[in-house]
Amino acid sequence: MVDQWESRWEYLQLILEVYQFARDAAVAEAWLMAQEPYLMNTELGDTLDAVENLLKKHEAFEKSAATQEERFAALEKLTTVSTYRR
Incomplete structure (x- = not known):
C-alpha cells in the first residue's frame, strides 16, 4: 500500500509540474x-x-523584457516527464 501511495504521489507531482509549465508557457x-x-x-x-x-x-520595453527573463528561464527547466515510468 505504501508503494502504491508513493507511486501515486510521484505521478501527482509530475502532473503538477506539467500544469505549472503549461500555465507559465501560456x-x-x-x-x-x-x-x-x-x-x-x-x-x-x-x-x-x-x-x-x-x-x-x-x-520601457527593455525593462519589461528584463522582468520576464526569469519566467523564460523557468521554462527552460526540463520536466521529469521522460523519466517517469508508470
Missing part, C-alpha cells in the same frame, strides 16, 4: 504576442520629439 506566450506590434513597428520618428518618445518606449 503567460509567456501572451506577453510575447502583446509585444509583437511594438517589435513590428518600423516607425523611426520624423521629429526630435517623436524620436525621444520612441526611445522612451524602447526603454
Whole structure:
C-alpha cells in the first residue's frame, strides 16, 4: 500500500509540474504576442520629439523584457516527464 501511495504521489507531482509549465508557457506566450506590434513597428520618428518618445518606449520595453527573463528561464527547466515510468 505504501508503494502504491508513493507511486501515486510521484505521478501527482509530475502532473503538477506539467500544469505549472503549461500555465507559465501560456503567460509567456501572451506577453510575447502583446509585444509583437511594438517589435513590428518600423516607425523611426520624423521629429526630435517623436524620436525621444520612441526611445522612451524602447526603454520601457527593455525593462519589461528584463522582468520576464526569469519566467523564460523557468521554462527552460526540463520536466521529469521522460523519466517517469508508470
